[in-house]
Amino acid sequence: MSESSSGVNTLTGSFPKSHSSQCSDLRVTRTPLSVDQSPDSGLVATPLPSSRFRFVSWHRLEQCDVTGDQLTCPRExxxxxxxxxxxxxxxxxxxxxxxxxxxxxxxxxxxxxxxxxxxxxxxxxxxxxxxxxxxxxxxxxxxxxxxxxxxxxxxxxxxxxxxxxxxxxxxxxxxxxxxxxxxxxxxxxxxxxxxxxxxxxxxxxxxxxxxxxxxxxxxxxxxxxxx
Structure with a gap:
């Protein structure tokens, strides 16, 4: 995967996530993040419904337009x-x-x-x-x-x-x-x-x-x- 000098991913056309754009990204994307299923990843193969929010602090969730079907309660x-x-x-x-x-x-x-x-x-x-x-x-x-x-x-x-x-x-x-x-x-x-x-x-x-x-x-x- 390559990036241009401006930081744009040349393969996907997406911009790197920043702290300021995190909330807007949560409002737009409704598909859970995929989970790395490689043998050394140590991650569970089945993604949790709340996987997209695993890097979001608890006090920032209400600042985003998150609905109940997007944030099913996490298991861990x-x-x-x-x-x-x-x-x-x-x-x-x-x-x-x-x-x-x-x-x-x-x-x-x-x-x-x-x-x-x-x-x-x-x-x-x-x-x-x-x-x-x-x-x-x-x-x-x-x-x-x-x-x-x-x-x-x-x-x-x-x-x-x-x-x-x-x-x-x-x-x-x-x-x-x-x-x-x-x-x-x-x-x-x-x-x-x-x-x-x-x-x-x-x-x-x-x-x-x-x-x-x-x-x-x-x-x-x-x-x-x-x-």
């Missing part, structure tokens, strides 16, 4: 490092999350998120909320289908609300670098609430995790003070 989405410092930004970000009814893999790393309880992600199987500001598990979104959940490096201090995750098919949970990990019998309590859980904080379930003897006999439990 990375919205990490959004620098949500203003309450207005956070509110609009939550509004975007509420529309992700078909997302299956969602990355929300380091977004200063504090409460997602108003969000429901009915098809999400993998959610990464690492390095946010969550204080308890009740601030999580509704996740009826989640299998892998990462909550490391938050500020979660108790296991309150953990039982809600036990209803779904949760297989792995990461709570490392949260104050709650210093709770007495931490691993035993988590596995007691989540019988389907296989991996906690990157460590598979151990035989001793299935025998919470001191939890079964609370009168013999000894208190542990952490200074």
């Amino acid at each position: 989405l990375n919205l990490s490092y959004q620098n949500l410092g203003d309450p207005f930004q956070k509110e609009n970000f939550l509004r975007i999350l509420r529309r992700l009814i078909r997302v299956e893999n969602l990355q929300l790393v380091d977004n200063s998120l504090t409460n997602l309880s108003s969000v429901r992600l009915p098809r999400c199987r993998m959610l990464n909320l690492q390095r946010n500001h969550l204080l308890c598990l009740r601030q999580l979104p509704k996740l009826p289908a989640v299998e892998h959940l990462s909550l490391s490096e938050n500020a979660i201090g108790s296991l309150g609300g953990l039982g809600a995750l036990g209803i779904g098919p949760l297989r792995s949970l990461n709570l490392s670098r949260n104050p709650v990990t210093f709770t007495q019998d931490y691993r035993a309590r988590v596995f007691l609430c989540l019988p389907k859980l296989e991996i906690l904080d990157g460590i598979p379930k151990l035989p001793e995790d299935s025998l919470p003897t001191r939890l079964q006999f609370p009168e013999t439990t000894r208190m542990c003070n952490i200074l």
